[in-house]
Amino acid sequence: MKAIASAPAKMILFGEHSVVYGEPAIAGAVNKRAYVEIKKSYNDKSILKSYDLNFEVELDTRNKSYILKKGKPGIIRYILEAFYRVHDHSPIVMTLSSEIPIGSGLGSSAAVTVATLAALYRYHNIRFNKKSLAHDAHMVEQAVQGVASPLDTLVSTYGGLVYLSRNKTFEPFRVNFNAPFVVGYTNKHGNTGKMVKDVRSLKNRNSKVINPVITAMGNLTNYAKQAILKQDYSKIGELMNINHGFLDVLGVNTVELSRMVYAARECGAIGSKITGAGGGGSIIALCPGKSKEVARGIAKEDNVLQVNFTKRGVSSRVRM
Missing domain, CATH: 3.30.230.10 (Ribosomal Protein S5; domain 2)
Structure with a gap:
């Protein structure tokens, strides 16, 4: 079995x-x-x-x-x-x-x-x-x-x-959200546990500065929810760029991630940001009509993955 x-x-x-x-x-x-x-x-x-x-x-x-x-x-x-x-x-x-x-x-x-x-x-x-x-x-x-x-x-x-x-x-x-995203990722792996702890430490040391940033990130997410429901790609891209700036403030950005974010924007992405914990790992780029150009731009120095959203979650079975 x-x-x-x-x-x-x-x-x-x-x-x-x-x-x-x-x-x-x-x-x-x-x-x-x-x-x-x-x-x-x-x-x-x-x-x-x-x-x-x-x-x-x-x-x-x-x-x-x-x-x-x-x-x-x-x-x-x-x-x-x-x-x-x-x-x-x-x-x-x-x-x-x-x-x-x-x-x-x-x-x-x-x-x-x-x-x-x-x-x-x-x-x-x-x-x-x-x-x-x-x-x-x-x-x-x-x-x-x-x-x-x-x-x-x-x-x-x-x-x-x-x-x-x-x-x-x-x-x-x-909504059927089929936005065209390109994922860029580096060979430098992120460590989620470490990055979460580093952000907590930064927050504890600078609570009056960092607490408002975290609240603003929550407000931004709620604005993004409405933009997704309206299929407003221009607003989603703008909010992605702002969100990337907040993540930079939290100290989770790297040279490699920044390189991919700005390469994506230069090649036509309307929004690009870190996805995940940072410290390495991936960025995502929203690029209607520009997926191939953005993928080529990122691939000059880093890795590219093209993904689609899926409704399929966990699957399990027993085979005898």
């Missing part, structure tokens, strides 16, 4: 970092996914391997530790935390594959966490629904990162384009 699950990556349009402090955010699932397969191991060892990510480890799920056999498993802490919370510590083999660049700011950890938990629940015949899965995945991310927003795991679980309000209500957009 095999338990199989997959979950999508996400793209944050508005609300990075401010969402951690109770402000609203807007994000959407995109058509790049993480895939997990879990089956019984016929020796006394639990193995986690990924052919496309090129690593293999021997797991100690009881003690949340591992022995590296090959490669560098940058996402393993989330997997170990998920196993620690759900698994009975019997020997298993887990295979992970991912279309999501690790550390790119596209929610690779959330997608892997959601897919891993869904596969574990199927493997152990544990009843679950999307609400409980999103909650449990958020608890895993919070345990690993120290501070985490529920946004990434909500999007990876439910799919679609969503608005997360100040009171944490989850509101899907009913």
Whole structure:
């Protein structure tokens, strides 16, 4: 018997970092996914391997530790935390594959966490629904990162384009938002946990300056919600550019991210900004009629990924 699950990556349009402090955010699932397969191991060892990510480890799920056999498993802490919370510590083999660049700011950890938990629940015949899965995945991310927003795991679980309000209500957009986005990402990976902690430290040291910025980011997200409902791409792009400035104030910008943001704008993007935690990772560019030009401009020095929003969230099943 095999338990199989997959979950999508996400793209944050508005609300990075401010969402951690109770402000609203807007994000959407995109058509790049993480895939997990879990089956019984016929020796006394639990193995986690990924052919496309090129690593293999021997797991100690009881003690949340591992022995590296090959490669560098940058996402393993989330997997170990998920196993620690759900698994009975019997020997298993887990295979992970991912279309999501690790550390790119596209929610690779959330997608892997959601897919891993869904596969574990199927493997152990544990009843679950999307609400409980999103909650449990958020608890895993919070345990690993120290501070985490529920946004990434909500999007990876439910799919679609969503608005997360100040009171944490989850509101899907009913409009068909097919805006043309190009994602640029660097080889310098971001570390979400570190960036969240760095912003908190900056906020604590300069609360009278940073608190109004975070509130303004929340207000901007609400303006963006209305612009999306009206399909007002010009306003969305303008607000993206302002949002990027706020993220720069929070200290999460880098030379590489700035290079991609301004390359995108010079090539015709009407809006471009960091997506995700920053410190490395990705930018997104809104470029109606200019997708090819923007992609070529970014690709001169960095990597490009073209994505579409998807309504498909987590998927799981058992195969005999």
